[in-house]
Amino acid sequence: MARDMARDMAPDVTTANSARAPLSRFLRWDVLVGVLLVLVFAGGAAGSPEFANAGNLSFALGDLGEIALIALAMTLLVVAAEVDLSVASVLGLSSALVGHLWDAGWAIETIIPLVVVVGAACGLVNGLLVTRLGLPSLAVTIGTLALYRGLAQVVLGDRAIAEFPQSYVNLTVNDVPGTPIPYPVALFAVLAVITAVALHATGFGRALFAIGAQVEAAHFAGIRVKRIKLVLFVISGLVAAFAGVVYTLRYGSARADNGSGLELAVIAAVLLGGVDFDGGKGTLGGVIAGVLLIGLLRNLLMLNDVSTEIQSVVTGLLLVISVITPRLVAVARQRRRVPSPVMPTPPTT
Amino acid sequence: MTGAAEATAPHGPGTGDAPPVLALAGVSKSFGAVRALRDVSLELHAGEAHALAGENGAGKSTLVKTLSGVHRPDSGQVLMDGRPVEFHKPADAQRHGVAVIYQEPTMFPDLSVVENIFIGRQPRASLGRIDRAAMHARAAELFTRLGVALDPEQPARGLSIADQQLVEIAKALSRDARVLIMDEPTAALSGNEVARLFTVVRALREQGCAVLFISHRLDEIFELCQRVTTLRDGAWIASEPVAGLTHEALIRRMVGRDLDALYPKLDAATGEVALKVDRLTREGVFTDVSFEVRRGEIVALAGLVGAGRSEVARAVFGVDRWDAGWVEVNGRRLPPASPTAAMSAGVALVPEDRRQQGLVMDQSIERNIGLTGLKGLRRGPVISRAAERDRARDWAIRLQLKFNRLSDAVNVLSGGNQQKVVLAKWLSTRPQVLIIDEPTRGIDVGTKAEVHRVLSELASDGMAVLMISSDLPEVLGMADRVLVMHEGRLVAEIPRAEATEESVMTAAAGRTS
Numbered sequence: 023m024a025r026d027m028a029r030d031m032a033p034d035v036t037t038a039n040s041a042r043a044p045l046s047r048f049l050r051w052d053v054l055v056g057v058l059l060v061l062v063f064a065g066g067a068a069g070s071p072e073f074a075n076a077g078n079l080s081f082a083l084g085d086l087g088e089i090a091l092i093a094l095a096m097t098l099l100v101v102a103a104e105v106d107l108s109v110a111s112v113l114g115l116s117s118a119l120v121g122h123l124w125d126a127g128w129a130i131e132t133i134i135p136l137v138v139v140v141g142a143a144c145g146l147v148n149g150l151l152v153t154r155l156g157l158p159s160l161a162v163t164i165g166t167l168a169l170y171r172g173l174a175q176v177v178l179g180d181r182a183i184a185e186f187p188q189s190y191v192n193l194t195v196n197d198v199p200g201t202p203i204p205y206p207v208a209l210f211a212v213l214a215v216i217t218a219v220a221l222h223a224t225g226f227g228r229a230l231f232a233i234g235a236q237v238e239a240a241h242f243a244g245i246r247v248k249r250i251k252l253v254l255f256v257i258s259g260l261v262a263a264f265a266g267v268v269y270t271l272r273y274g275s276a277r278a279d280n281g282s283g284l285e286l287a288v289i290a291a292v293l294l295g296g297v298d299f300d301g302g303k304g305t306l307g308g309v310i311a312g313v314l315l316i317g318l319l320r321n322l323l324m325l326n327d328v329s330t331e332i333q334s335v336v337t338g339l340l341l342v343i344s345v346i347t348p349r350l351v352a353v354a355r356q357r358r359r360v361p362s363p364v365m366p367t368p369p370t371t
Numbered sequence: 372m373t374g375a376a377e378a379t380a381p382h383g384p385g386t387g388d389a390p391p392v393l394a395l396a397g398v399s400k401s402f403g404a405v406r407a408l409r410d411v412s413l414e415l416h417a418g419e420a421h422a423l424a425g426e427n428g429a430g431k432s433t434l435v436k437t438l439s440g441v442h443r444p445d446s447g448q449v450l451m452d453g454r455p456v457e458f459h460k461p462a463d464a465q466r467h468g469v470a471v472i473y474q475e476p477t478m479f480p481d482l483s484v485v486e487n488i489f490i491g492r493q494p495r496a497s498l499g500r501i502d503r504a505a506m507h508a509r510a511a512e513l514f515t516r517l518g519v520a521l522d523p524e525q526p527a528r529g530l531s532i533a534d535q536q537l538v539e540i541a542k543a544l545s546r547d548a549r550v551l552i553m554d555e556p557t558a559a560l561s562g563n564e565v566a567r568l569f570t571v572v573r574a575l576r577e578q579g580c581a582v583l584f585i586s587h588r589l590d591e592i593f594e595l596c597q598r599v600t601t602l603r604d605g606a607w608i609a610s611e612p613v614a615g616l617t618h619e620a621l622i623r624r625m626v627g628r629d630l631d632a633l634y635p636k637l638d639a640a641t642g643e644v645a646l647k648v649d650r651l652t653r654e655g656v657f658t659d660v661s662f663e664v665r666r667g668e669i670v671a672l673a674g675l676v677g678a679g680r681s682e683v684a685r686a687v688f689g690v691d692r693w694d695a696g697w698v699e700v701n702g703r704r705l706p707p708a709s710p711t712a713a714m715s716a717g718v719a720l721v722p723e724d725r726r727q728q729g730l731v732m733d734q735s736i737e738r739n740i741g742l743t744g745l746k747g748l749r750r751g752p753v754i755s756r757a758a759e760r761d762r763a764r765d766w767a768i769r770l771q772l773k774f775n776r777l778s779d780a781v782n783v784l785s786g787g788n789q790q791k792v793v794l795a796k797w798l799s800t801r802p803q804v805l806i807i808d809e810p811t812r813g814i815d816v817g818t819k820a821e822v823h824r825v826l827s828e829l830a831s832d833g834m835a836v837l838m839i840s841s842d843l844p845e846v847l848g849m850a851d852r853v854l855v856m857h858e859g860r861l862v863a864e865i866p867r868a869e870a871t872e873e874s875v876m877t878a879a880a881g882r883t884s
Contacts, residue, residue: 219752224752225754231734232731238727239731242688302731
């Protein structure tokens with residue numbers, strides 16, 4: 023058998039690039055983002071005395087809660103080569119509904135589940151348009167981005183509703199006793215672990231990567247591509263609506279324009295975390311690093327009194343950089359690709 | 372078919388009064404540690420069709436790329452008309468009259484045939500306008516030279532691969548190409564398309580072109596070519612006239628040993644009906660297709676490309692929906708359009724296009740093999756990596772897959788090994804009905820025999836195998852029965868004893884014998 027192998031060892035040089043140098047294992051994008059995160063943290067701590075104390079970090083984390091939650095669902099979608107740009111609008115619609123219903127005298131215990139169901143329905147609409155009509159999700163969710171934000175304005179107009187029950191507000195701003203971790207962040211941590219396991223260790227996750235990398239092969243392997251994508255959009259809408267509840271309570275203010283533009287921060291975090299916008303590649307660890315990096319940068323900019331306009335410029339730059347850099351790296355690799363031999367090793371049993 | 376009547380080439384080896392049009396002299400080329408070509412020499416003479424034979428990985432692609440200016444040799448020379456030349460880029464080779472026709476040409480789909488031929492070099496009239504009349508006249512002249520009837524105004528979109536190749540050939544001639552390199556041009560063609568291509572190649576030869584022809588189908592080499600050069604592991608093995616050579620001798624040169632029979636068909640006892648397809652219809656694609664496959668049987672589905680064979684397979688497996696009729700596996704009807712249901716009923720489909728449909732090219736061997744059995748790999752809610760690896764390793768060994776690590780992406784494997792991964796992926800589901808579409812397209816002779824042996828063993832172990840193939844020797848060598856489709860209908864069923872190239876091709880062409 024060894025002779026057979028030697029005979030057929032394939033010096034097909036254009037593709038033989040399998041032996042990955044040990045160094046490049048550390049040059050993985052998500053690892054680099056992790057390193058960058060540490061550097062930004064250290065730089066922030068050195069440059070600004072208010073930065074590295076528990077109070078500020080707790081605030082920075084809390085301020086990040088909604089982005090972080092939505093980024094989990096967005097990661098699943100982008101890995102499967104889809105995207106949901108309507109998340110911030112669903113958040114806004116959710117906030118408007120919370121305000122309107124609270125103002126109308128509904129119990130908060132009824133409002134929250136109802137709003138989350140409405141969010142799931144928003145996601146279902148996105149999912150049906152994408153899977154049944156075969157439309158690109160980028161186009162569909164740009165449309166529903168405007169639609170859901172418009173509905174939010176129909177529901178609440180220019181009003182701002184405040185004075186929500188303190189016990190619920192506390193849940194969104196207080197820290198878990200004995201830690202500097204706000205409750206929403208603790209919830210994020212739990213959901214992040216669940217998402218990481220689902221993405222990287224279950225059949226569902228394997229299916230997502232296969233769909234994102236080669237949707238036809240996934241279909242031919244008996245994976246229910248449409249159903250899975252539909253579920254992802256529903257999850258995305260559901261999470262965005264829940265994030266809308268947290269946002270509303272945390273700021274103590276329900277407004278139709280809450281969270282405008284948040285989808286860009288979410289997508290920037292996901293792409294910065296190394297998830298390929300074309301699908302099929304990425305790690306949840308990278309996304310968490312990406313979320314934290316964006317959060318720290320926003321916090322640093324705020325501490326240094328940088329205007330929100332400039333903050334938005336930074337978010338945009340990060341988004342562009344995280345899309346461009348992997349392409350540049352890929353091109354550079356291709357240029358100086360020195361193929362290594364595919365050495366046949368007898369499989370050990 | 373195997374006649375080498377044209378063996379008396381105008382310039383046989385050693386008789387050359389004129390120097391060869393294009394030659395390689397002692398060319399070596401390495402990539403890192405891989406020596407892709409070692410001291411290889413080759414002479415192409417005007418008016419000859421010269422075959423390049425060798426298994427996948429023997430160095431054929433590197434040789435073609437050296438001749439066409441993609442690679443530069445590390446040592447040795449490229450000679451044109453006896454004078455050394457240096458091709459720094461493909462455009463240099465083109466300028467010297469060397470053109471490559473690829474298996475699947477890339478065209479501008481929205482431009483017409485004639486615009487594709489003259490893209491970037493359109494004849495000009497006054498004020499720099501494109502002289503459409505001159506362009507059409509030249510295209511018409513080229514098609515006459517080739518002896519083919521193509522509408523120059525037709526958009527390239529929708530042309531068959533065979534027609535696209537003809538457009539590429541016309542394009543090469545419009546650049547005054549003297550050497551045509553054809554890299555597996557017939558792999559995706561049907562029988563009469565191949566015949567038409569051969570007519571064109573013969574015409575070109577008579578007009579003094581040199582043709583370097585690469586094909587995995589040995590019959591084609593014997594039919595078309597006057598001389599053959601064989602490579603093995605990057606080294607030159609022989610250059611010799613085709614006349615007087617036998618299939619067996621050529622295979623021995625390619626693989627370096629005697630090959631077990633290429634079609635090791637075992638006789639198997641046939642059992643009960645495993646797959647029954649009844650009046651299956653998909654409107655506009657295929658109509659009233661009915662057949663059965665029994666356990667232990669290999670049934671071939673033959674026909675021309677476009678006859679609807681792959682479409683029937685896709686519908687049976689549930690990838691596409693059907694409009695009427697039904698499919699039964701082991702006596703139970705399948706719901707339409709559900710690959711999941713077909714899989715759990717015991718059906719597997721090894722699809723036609725392994726790069727798009729069969730494999731997730733960027734993912735590892737083990738992940739690809741595991742993809743069809745994710746439920747079986749679960750330990751609690753999570754996938755056991757150990758189970759995933761064991762499953763992949765088991766099948767890699769059974770199918771003699773050549774790999775470096777199971778965690779390597781499948782896109783680093785050769786075509787034959789990729790096909791083995793697709794087979795492993797489906798055989799690991801323990802199917803009772805295996806549908807396999809073009810089992811050996813584009814893979815080398817050695818692996819081809821291995822795939823045939825596997826199919827034969829599976830059938831004799833009681834699997835029902837439905838094999839779609841455009842490779843007639845494969846159909847005749849492997850099948851217990853041959854079903855023939857023509858324009859979406861099943862037109863003939865031929866038992867093994869009566870199946871000949873003539874009987875199958877006659878039915879496939881829609882003629883009644």
